[in-house]
Amino acid sequence: MNGRANGTIEEIIHKTTSNTLQVCLVKTGTSTPMINTLELRPLNKNTYNTQSGSLKYFFRYYFSTSGRNIRYPNDVNDRKWYPFFDSKEWTEVTTDLNVNTSNGYQLPQIVMSSASTPISTFAPWNFTWLLPSSTTQFYIYLHFAEIQTLRSLDTREFNVTLNGKLAYARYSPRTLAMETIFYSTPQQCEGGKCILELKKTPKSTLPPLVNALELFTVIDFPQLETNQDDVVAIKGIQNTYGLSRISWQGDPCVPKQFLWDGLNCQSADISTPPTITFLNLSGNNLNGSVPQTLLQKKGLKLSSKKTSVVIPVAASVAFVVVLGSALAFFFVFKKKNTSNSEGSSSYTQVSDDRTTRSSEPAIVTKNRRFTYSEVVTMTNNFERVLGKGGFGMVYHGTVNGNEQVAVKMLSHSSSQGYKEFKAEVELLLRVHHKNLVGLVGYCDEGENLALIYEYMANGDxxxxxxxxxxxxxxxxxxxxxxxxxxxxxxxxxxxxxxxxxxxxxxxxxxxxxxxxxxxxxxxxxxxxxxxxxxxxxxxxxxxxxxxxxxxxxxxxxxxxxxxxxxxxxxxxxxxxxxxxxxxxxxxxxxxxxxxxxxxxxxxxxxxxxxxxxxxxxxxxxxxxxxxxxxxxxxxxxxxxxxxxxxxxxxxxxxxxxxxxxxxxxxxxxxxxxxxxxxxxxxxxxxx
CATH class of the missing domain: 1.10.510.10 (Transferase(Phosphotransferase) domain 1)
Structure with a gap:
């Protein structure tokens, strides 16, 4: 840390797969893991994207002779900017005018108000760095803004190359407006040595110019966080029955060597979140008769003792959720006889409760049917409007506390009615394709009709x-x-x-x-x-x-x-x-x-x-x-x-x-x- 000779500060940019984040320090040697401070900063989700893995800070420079380190409040994201300048090869350009930095990366004004260019008009601008090895993958971000007042005949245009390979041709920075050039795929340098070069084109009268540069190496975590639905279900079981086990901390499945006791997890590959496939609740003094819902579950094996129940889980998310609700019902009301008509069939028939459409056949569906009160709750009383169409208003919502959805409500004045609503529900129930918007559920209660879709964050x-x-x-x-x-x-x-x-x-x-x-x-x-x-x-x-x-x-x-x-x-x-x-x-x-x-x-x-x-x-x-x-x-x-x-x-x-x-x-x-x-x-x- 600052002021400590042996202190270390690590920075990574990581995109979570859910609205929760588990941070775990794993002992790899003889010493005990420790941390003084953990800080989280939200970033624009449309920036610093990777094909896979996360980004580890390698360096972040702005090209200035000021000698001043920059961070919050100058940088709204609290990134740390360090000045760098090669006075033998470069000359500095500065401005007192405001630079438009609203391109998503939101760099500080003080960073974008200075830039470096080669001393010679005809010389290229070069920057060299060394990576840990030739196999190290990295992402580079170059930030530009033209901050020099150009004369009528002046032109600044240059090519961007990395180790001699053309990356961007005939680029001209915008006047007093920031632009960011970046690789969309991870790069490597032979021998670990990288040379970035900006070289003017024949038509250019001015040398290249650059304001700031960021570089991150790629971290590939061996496993993603456990499937969020599984985490919610297993923690619900833990809280409901007051299960206290030392190992039941942090992420249930990750890291593998610290898997929760009594669980088995599996993952198809490193790009797929692991799922819980086995849950052993023996030795917890849970007793009573096992619910028929669990006994009839396809693929489920049960073995029970007088004071314990051992339950292997064969169907991951869907079953863990069923397991949580079934166990809650069983152990809280173990003496009560139950009858579950919905449990006897995988389909639910939706009754028609409006005389205005009595001639329409009812909808038969596997997807969840929501009540109107649930729709009101998931949209926070229709707080955030996403858009409006011929059907009616579309609102932002959240299901299960973390899954974002779009909720389309049928307007009473809409030209589309129950026939179109029914057609869309029934079509989406039988079509499933990665390039068709998925249906999460629907509401069909009185005059209240709603379609709940997967959330599409970038609109139309x-x-x-x-x-x-x-x-x-x-x-x-x-x-x-x-x-x-x-x-x-x-x-x-x-x-x-x-x-x-x-x-x-x-x-x-x-x-x-x-x-x-x-x-x-x-x-x-x-x-x-x-x-x-x-x-x-x-x-x-x-x-x-x-x-x-x-x-x-x-x-x-x-x-x-x-x-x-x-x-x-x-x-x-x-x-x-x-x-x-x-x-x-x-x-x-x-x-x-x-x-x-x-x-x-x-x-x-x-x-x-x-x-x-x-x-x-x-x-x-x-x-x-x-x-x-x-x-x-x-x-x-x-x-x-x-x-x-x-x-x-x-x-x-x-x-x-x-x-x-x-x-x-x-x-x-x-x-x-x-x-x-x-x-x-x-x-x-x-x-």
Whole structure:
């Protein structure tokens, strides 16, 4: 610690899998583990992300001659910034003006108000460091802001390389606005020696400039924390029966050598939280008859003694939760006879308690049915609004104290009614895919209808395209990944469901993004089955969103899966152009017509989203545009299937990933109104 010759301060950045964190000091030698202070600091979840593992602090420098260490309150996250400057090779640039640091990393003003550049205009800027070994993996974060007043003819543009390999091409820092360039994958240096170089391009009149630099090595923990549902259940059992065992402290399964007595745990791999598979409660003076619920549990083995019960658990989370509730009922009311009608079946039939929909059949479901009072509790009396749609308001909620959910309440004035509510519940009960939003449960109580979904932390695609959510602009690679995942969800509805399903409302606001920017299709209230085995369509009342609606379906009322393909083509044009679907001020109001006119003029340059600044593979863009236009063919029979769309989009993504040059390996994160100076001649011309 500070002031102690043998003191040590360790800093790591760790993303938890739940809202609890267990810290354990494990004895590895002859000494006794000890700690003086443990401090936790929350960080923006969209920063310092890793493919796997956690980040261990290696160094954090800002380039200044001040000699002053910086931390809280200058740094709102209490990071420690140390000054570093090579006076023989560098010259310092400073400013008294305010720098916009609102790009998520929130660096202190004092850090971003200074920077280093090479003394010679023609020299590169170099920085070297040594790692513990050549196998050490690391993540690097470079923070930039142009803080020098440039003359009208001045240009600052440079390439970023690591050990001679191009990482970012033709980069120009923004004037008085912070941007962060970082690797999205862990890096290694041969022999453990790393050389970072910033080298001006031929068109640049000024040398490179950099304000600050952070580097972290990767820590791979051998096990994740125990599955949170298992932890809640086992601690509930511990508290209910006052079980006191010395080993029952901290995480039940981790570290392995300090597993709680009486437990067995297993994990499929290091990326999967361990689950509790065996629980031995013998020797605890628990007595009475074993509940029928436990005796009838599939895969459960029981052996009992007069004063003890030994219970092997075979089904992890689901069973541990059942075990906790069943044991609580058994040991608190051991003399009371019970009858559990719900325990005799894995399904629960929901009764219809509203005369206004007495003609509708009841919903049969495995998912949890919540009462309205439970919905009020989980949303904290509808405190936080996430959004609003045709169905009604969507609220943030929490189930079981830690699982975040989105709660969609049916508005009494909504055009959608019980029929759409029932359709969405029943569809989500029978479809399960990583690119479809999952249903946690529902409420069907009187006039109160609610759908409880998994929580999608990053909102919908339209918000990110329009800039409403702030943060960095979605680059071309990210956009392609999102539409690939969306296409996979749609392809599953068409080919993986029996009978197949048509979504009928594919649009950018119904493509949701989780904390890892994984895309999932949502809003299935308009979904319908479509015929198979020779029949090509079903006649139905037209439904959908103007602009996305298949004109053939609108004209004929004949619905098939190609109606979704048309809507998906509109989504593709949106991610390419970042233009509204309908815009009366354009030469052609509808996006498909406008793009068609631009293509006949050979003008693809003005089709592409200008916020991408030419940072994309030309071939990838052309393939995406051509695919979108084929999806919009007036004749549904001539449109591709979603399986063909998925294949083609994966090819586009492969082209983008394999290209050299700008942003091949590194990402940038800037403030909301990002603006970079890339050579406009890199945008695709007509072919």
């Amino acid at each position: 695609l339209r918000e990110h395209m329009s800039g409403k959510r702030g943060g960095s602009i979605l680059n071309w690679e990210t956009r392609l990944k999102i539409v690939v995942e969306s296409a996979q969800g749609l392809e599953y509805l068409h080919n993986g469901c029996k009978p197949p399903m048509v979504h009928r409302d594919v649009k950018t606001t119904n493509i949701l993004l989780n904390e890892h920017f994984q895309a999932k299709l949502a809003d299935f209230g308009l979904s319908r089955s479509f015929p198979i085995e020779g029949e090509t369509h079903v006649s139905t009342v037209v439904a959908g969103t103007p602009g996305y609606l298949d004109p053939e379906y609108y004209r004929t009322n004949w619905l098939n899966e190609k109606s979704d393909v048309y809507s998906f083509g509109i989504v593709l044009l949106e991610i390419i152009t970042n233009q509204p679907v309908i815009n009366q001020s354009r030469e052609r109001a509808h996006i498909a017509e406008w793009v068609g006119v631009m293509l006949t003029k050979g003008d693809i340059k003005n089709i592409m989203d200008p916020k991408l600044y030419g940072d994309y593979d030309n071939g990838s863009v052309w393939r995406a545009v051509e695919l979108a236009m084929s999806c919009l063919n007036p004749s549904s029979s001539r449109r591709p299937t979603m399986s063909q769309v998925v294949i083609e989009l994966n090819e586009c993504l492969a082209n983008e990933n394999s290209r050299g040059g700008t942003s091949q390996n590194m990402n940038s994160q800037s403030s909301i109104d990002v603006s970079m100076n890339f050579d406009i001649e890199t945008t695709p011309g007509a072919r």
